[in-house]
Amino acid sequence: MPSVTHSDSSSSPASPADYRLQSEAVAARFAALHARPVVLEAEHLSCEFDSERGRVTALRDINVRIHRRELVCVIGPSGCGKSTFARVIAGLQPVSAGRILVDGVAVTAPGPDRGMVFQGYTLFPWLTLTQNVRFGLDMQGRSDGPADAEARQWLDLVGLGKFHDSYPHQLSGGMKQRVAIARALAAGPKILLMDEPFGALDPSTRAQMQAHLMEIWRNVDITIVFITHDMDEAILLADRILVLKANPGEVQEFIEVPVPRPRRLDQFNTPEFQAMRQHLDSLIHPAPGPNSPDHCPLPFIRLTQAGDDVE
Amino acid sequence: MALLSVRREPPARYRWLLWVLAFALPLATWSAVSYIPWLWHPQVLITDAGSVSWIKPGLRLDRADFAAQVNKATAANLAPPVGEPANPLYLPPPHAVGRALYGAFTTAPRLKGDMWLHESIVMSIKTIFLGFAISSLFALPLGIICGAYPALSRMTEPFVDFVRYMPAPAFGALMVAIFGIHLEPKIAIVVLGTFFTQVLVTAGTVRRVDPALLEAAQTLGAKRGKLVRRVIIPACLPDLYNDTRILIGCAWTYLVVAEVVGVSSGITFFINQQAKYRNFDNVYAAIIIIGLIGLATDQVLSFIGARLFGWKLTRRSRTRAFLGWLFSPRDVLYFPDKPSTR
Known part of the structure; x- marks a missing residue:
């Protein structure tokens, strides 16, 4: 059990640990x-x-600072x-409005200092x-010659x-995406x-691929901004998770993930992971209010006569 | 019926049969109409004139006229004319066209100075090849630039669209005035007919390049010229190749128009000349030759295309590739974006 820096660490099993609690090692790492x-x-980025x-309005007044070799997941x-x-x-x-600075220099156009990997692979098929x-x-x-060797x-x-x-x-999809990562790097x-x-x-x-990405990231001097909608993926990979909220896209919270590194899939059941998971859940899927569009019970229509009710 | 399922390819073993049927069915219809007397045969070919003075053997009469002559002769107790049911001269039977197909190459032209059939064909191919090459030489770069830079496309395409609607043959007299009466005005008409369409089609194809590829290239540091040369052109090359294949078909249409401009020449001249002599079997032979040249060109280009742009298709064995090429559906004009499920 990692020791915890905060005093109120006596969390009961019913309410999992506070996601803000960090072990000494994790706190030192941050x-x-x-x-x-x-x-x-x-x-002050707006788009x-x-x-x-x-x-x-896709983005409104985003203020974020990301450090060298950090792995940030963006979720929402x-x-x-x-x-x-x-x-x-x-x-x-x-x-x-606002601007993006890379090493203190404002960027306006695509450039090789910011590589990108897309969901659709986008390898050049020829x-x-x-x-x-x-x-x-x-x-x-x-x-x-050297370019070939390096590739x-x-x-x-x-x-x-x-x-x-x-x-x-x-190639298969996973292999294509590995090539796309290699191409970007x-x-x-x-x-x-x-x-x-x-x-x-x-x-x-x-x-x-997640394991692979962490392996690559450990060995290469690269800062990663990873967009995902999968909360487990975000917790597994990220140093910090940037949670955005919708309409307009604003920063809801920028969270330090308390799960210690190196990360493994079996960390899923640790209290830090579960605490983080539960917090993200509450941010991204808040309990639906009476006026929310998702909150409308389906009309109940009986379509079976078999009499073998399952529930 | 596995053979007739909606949107499902027939089993491979039937494909060769269907391919053969594609040509056999029209040929069978033609043969039936030509050789089965009661099917159509609206005329009578006179074999013996009988007592009618103005009829000669070899003449074709409408059935009704022939019946009237027979009635008149029998009523006057004279020998009636004798004949057999026949088709009009403009529909020769397949064997006559087959004979003409062979004979056209071996018979010297009727007038001294006229061209042999093979010379006419060579001349036609020369016209179409030069016309299409000149058109492509200018249309492909212009189309690619228009497709890549929307600003340039807005500046050129309205005018191109405007001219495209003018029928190329309308420029015939003008072309003769500018280029004289020999091969040049004909080439010019093929160019005029092809160029403007080719610009628009090329630009359209370039615009269909997956924008995600362009974005990926930009994040890898590609800009303007390199983006066009290294991404846009290679990405749309297979489709441009296919466009070209289709446009060559259009060029043949303009060829026939072009060849009657100025001094009539080429295969069209041969057709017109033979029609004048009422050698309709030769006319059919010449038309079939055009069809064969077109089909052969298209198939060869399609086969070369599949070899050149293998990355667009999944890799198949050489024999399967050949059979697939031979029996692939003929209405597929573009390479499928995804490997087909055949």
């Missing part, structure tokens, strides 16, 4: 983390755009603008895996050494943006 330089900063339903209900947040940082979506991974290096004007190294790192000369259509970004990268994968592949 202290060290906050001492690192700020890599990514959002200053509006026109859609079929009129003008939408659907329509909270979490994907927009990633796209704005990447420079793919213009901001309406290129082999090596050529795909080389793409970012080619854009920087690197010469063929192969990245493919080896994500465990696809045997598939150098395969084409994307020959090969370009040498400071920040890796991941927009629900494992959302299209089946649960077991997904767990593998």
Whole structure:
């Protein structure tokens, strides 16, 4: 049992531990983390755009500072603008107000310092895996030989050494996403943006990819902003979780995850994990009020005559 | 009936049969109409004129007229004309066209200085090839630029659209005035007919490139020129190739119009000349030759395309690829985006 810094640690089993309680090791880790330089900063960031339903405020007045080598998960209900947040940082979506600073420099357009991994893989289907991974290096004007060697190294790192000369259509979804990660990292970004990268994968592949991502992150100097709607995934991966609320997308809470590292799947049953999980649940799925659109009981219509009632 | 399920491909063993039927059925209909006397045969081919002075053997009369002549002759107690049911001259039977197909290549032209059939065909192919090449040379780059840069597309496409509605043959006289009467105005009409459509089709294809690929490339540091050269062009190349295949078909349509401009030439000249001599079997032979050239071009291009752009399809064995090519549905104009489930 990790010792707890707070005095009111005598939590009963009925109400799980406070998610703000951190063991000494975890608290020390966060202290060290906050001492690192700020890599990514959002200053009064707002983003509006026109859609079929009129003008939408996707993000409003977001203020966030993310440190070097931090892994931040962004979570929130659907329509909270979490994907927009990633796209704005990447420079793919213009901001309406405020700004994004990377190492203190404001960014306005996409650039190789912010790599991105999309849910839809987006590998170039006409290129082999090596050529795909080389793409970012080619854009920087690197010469063929070293670029090729480096691309192969990245493919080896994500465990696809045997598939150098395969084409994307020959791979499974998980493998494609590993290539996409290798391709983004090969370009040498400071920040890796991941927009629900494992959302299209089946649960077991997904767990593998999460383990894989943590392994890569341990070995590479990279700051990760990971968009997800899966709370367990967020807790498993993140140093801090940025919770957004919907309509308009605003910061609800920026939480330090108390689960100690290294993370493993069997930490799911620890009190820290459960406390965190319960808190996220209460933030993202608040108990429906009488006026909420989700709160309407289904009309009860009897459609079976069999008399074998199951409930 | 497994063969007739809605939107389901027939079993592989039937595909060759269906392919053969596709050609056998029209041929069977044609043969039936030609060889079964009671099916149509609206005319009578005279074999013996009998007593009627103005009738000669080999003449074709409508059935009603022939019956009237027979009645008149029998009423006057004279020898009636004799004939057999026949189709009009403009519908020769398949064997006559088959003979003409062979004969057209071996018979010298009737007038000295006229072209042999193979010379006409070579001339037509030359016209269409040059016209299409010139059109593509300008239309492909312009279309790609228009598709990649919306501002440029807004500046050019309204005018392109406007000209596209003008029928190319309307420029015939103008082209003759500018380019003379030989091959040049014909090539110009094929270019005019193809170019504007090709620009619009190319730009449309470029616009269909998955925007996610462009975004991914941008986050990897690609900008403007490199984005066009390294992402847009390779991504839409297979579709552009297919567009080209289809547009060559359009070019053949303009060829026939173009060849009557100025000095009539090529395969159209051959057709017109033979129609003048009422050698309709030769006319059919020439039309079939155009069809065969078109089909062969398209199939060869389709086969090359499948080889060139294998990344768009799942990898298959060589024989299966060949059989698949031979018996694939002919109405599929574009490569499927996802590997088909066949």
